[in-house]
Amino acid sequence: xxxxxxxxxxxxxxxxxxxxxxxxxxxxxxxxxxxxxxxxxxxxxxxxxxxxxxxxxxxxxxxxxxxxxxxxxxxxxxxxxxxxxxxxxxxxxxxxxxxxxxxxxxxxxxxxxxxxxxxxxxxxxxxxxxxxxxxxxxxxxxxxxxxxxxxxxxxxxxxxxxxxxxxxxxxxxxxxxxxxxxxxxxxxxxxxxxxxxxxxxxxxxxxxxxxxxxxxxxxxxxxxxxxxxxxxxxxxxxxxxxxxxxxxxxxxxxxxxxxxxxxxxxxxxxxxxxxxxxxxxxxxxxxxxxxxxxxxxxxxxxxxxxxxxxxxxxxxxxxxxxxxxxxxxxx
Numbered sequence: 009x010x011x012x013x014x015x016x017x018x019x020x021x022x023x024x025x026x027x028x029x030x031x032x033x034x035x036x037x038x039x040x041x042x043x044x045x046x047x048x049x050x051x052x053x054x055x056x057x058x059x060x061x062x063x064x065x066x067x068x069x070x071x072x073x074x075x076x077x078x079x080x081x082x083x084x085x086x087x088x089x090x091x092x093x094x095x096x097x098x099x100x101x102x103x104x105x106x107x108x109x110x111x112x113x114x115x116x117x118x119x120x121x122x123x124x125x126x127x128x129x130x131x132x133x134x135x136x137x138x139x140x141x142x143x144x145x146x147x148x149x150x151x152x153x154x155x156x157x158x159x160x161x162x163x164x165x166x167x168x169x170x171x172x173x174x175x176x177x178x179x180x181x182x183x184x185x186x187x188x189x190x191x192x193x194x195x196x197x198x199x200x201x202x203x204x205x206x207x208x209x210x211x212x213x214x215x216x217x218x219x220x221x222x223x224x225x226x227x228x229x230x231x232x233x234x235x236x237x238x239x240x241x242x243x244x245x246x247x248x249x250x251x252x253x254x255x256x257x258x259x260x261x262x263x264x265x266x267x268x269x270x271x272x273x274x275x276x277x278x279x280x281x282x283x284x285x286x287x288x289x290x291x292x293x294x295x296x297x298x299x300x301x302x303x304x305x306x307x308x309x310x311x312x313x314x315x316x317x318x319x320x321x322x323x324x325x326x327x328x329x330x331x332x333x334x335x336x337x338x339x
Contacts, residue, residue, distance in 0.1 A: 083294020086269030104164030108138025131260035192265035192317020267324020
């Protein structure tokens with residue numbers, strides 16, 4: 009049984025990596041300038057022609073890379089929050105951290121009139137302030153997971169109403185851009201916009217993976233962790249800050265993309281056939297989910313490209329209904 013488990017982990021990672029590659033090749037082969045998957049592979053291997061190189065590397069690759077990086081980031085953040093709350097509903101979009109990051113970006117965009125850099129900083133500040141507020145209101149000699157979720161849902165509802173108010177009072181062109189961006193969109197991304205957010209996501213993801221042992225220990229319970237010498241609340245706060253950085257980094261560029269953080273950790277657990285937290289498979293599942301959703305967003309109503317958040321909301325809503333029904337049936 010142990011041998012089968014050891015063999016399963018590498019094979020699962022390889023399959024997920026291959027699926028990510030296949031979806032990425034399919035995504036960057038379509039569009040007004042059609043290419044075959046073989047042509048795409050030739051370009052990726054350095055054997056493409058001038059026009060093909062420009063179309064793929066300058067126009068389509070930034071979006072494909074963003075889908076993979078941002079999906080992985082959302083998956084990791086969801087794994088952190090679900091582990092800390094010990095609840096499959098404990099994801100940043102449910103708790104309200106994604107909404108808070110969107111609020112910070114909206115305030116910067118509609119009230120302060122900031123540009124791209126200012127909007128990105130606003131999203132980061134909004135996410136961190138929301139996390140601090142939720143953490144503070146949920147504190148009762150420590151943070152209980154269920155209380156954190158309930159407080160987060162309440163804060164998220166208030167912030168969502170405030171976001172609607174900001175969009176309604178904004179100028180028409182700003183309001184339209186904010187509404188499309190608020191649905192979660194990867195349209196129009198360039199290397200200049202993807203690079204800063206991508207670097208932030210990669211660095212924070214590495215820090216989070218380095219802290220995975222602490223996250224694993226926290227699943228044993230707060231009392232046992234304290235007995236082993238861990239400063240539980242400080243460790244939780246550090247992990248929350250790292251996860252919020254991931255969410256804010258994604259939201260600052262693509263808007264609030266819902267349900268990837270909710271679904272990816274659960275799928276990764278089922279692939280591993282166990283309850284143990286698995287960060288690397290979760291990141292790959294998140295990348296695959298967002299890349300696949302973006303492929304559907306590009307192809308379903310071509311040449312019209314949907315915001316990727318529309319697709320993730322559709323499959324995420326179905327999964328949420330399934331999850332709630334499953335928990336109700338168990339009870």
